[in-house]
Amino acid sequence: MHPILGGNTLSEKKTEQQQAPVQDPSPVEEAPQEAPETEAAPEPDPLMEELEALKTELDEKESKYLRLAAEYDNFRKRSQKEKESIYADAKSDAVLAFLPVYDNLDRALKQETADEAYKKGVEMTMTGLKEILTKLGIEEIPALGQPFDPALHNAVMHVEDESAGENTVVEVFQTGFKLGEKVIRFAMVKVAN
Template sequence: MSEQNEKNVEKKEAAAPEAADQAQEAVQPQEEQAESPNPLLEELETLKKNLSDQEDKYLRLAAEYDNYRRRSQKEKESAWADSKAETAAAFLPVYDNLERALKQETADEAFKKGVEMTMTQLKEILAKLGIEEIPALGETFDPNLHNAVMHVEDESAGENTIVDVFQAGFKSGDKVIRFAMVKVAN
């Protein structure tokens, strides 16, 4: 029996490492499962991240479009203001000529009345476009609005006072279309 016991012990010792290996292999998948999360959880996390990225892209695109819309609106307004100013500037020589014609003495009252009506109509059109004459006569000289072409010493007038207007100036809002050409005292 002792021989047989020895053989059994040897078989058990030889089988023990195999059994230990099998037991360890059986434990390892359980450990791997515990360490690696469920594939559905991984997919959920991936989808959450993708959704977050898409929301971020959407918000950025919306902000970019809003900026584009504002910029386009400003460009349109600027283009409108510039074209309005250029158009008005083209009509200013007509305004000047009508103003000179009104200053001339004439015996023909119908002619004078016609020129006055034409000048009134031109002023109304300029007013509708938001173009106004820059006040000058008797005002204090402002280099942002007036162009001084002459200087005169006059004790009756105050310092930097405009005493004569050679050519009317016009502006549209804050934009000067044409500076008023003036004579300044003192």
């Protein structure tokens, strides 16, 4: 004991506590063993239900997104094709308006003339027009000496000619033109039978 405090010191108190037997004030009662009940279905976890609902909703949204993406891609492709078709049609219509000029220059070149300057001028004009048509992707339809093709030629006359093969173009009255695979104007031809 400490003389001033009139009590035990801290180390003495610890020693006393360690030596004292531990007694449980309440007697231990064993819980009665309950008979196991038949196993009931576990209650559904609300979080799992919510998770499943969210997964289903996500799948639906993803499916909807993929359909919209495919629809947009199809729309974009269709719009591009329509744009190209409109451009090709406009180009064909514009070229078709110039074809009578081509025909007149072609006829002028076939005429005999004594004026060489005049002939040279017509040749230069025709060469320039052909270059422009080529730049636009316009091609002449080959006809003379070719087999008759109703997809490219318009037969306005038939002639019996043993020297030419059957269904062969023997004369071209008007040159035909095409843009890619699209015929702008059919070649007007005479065909041997």
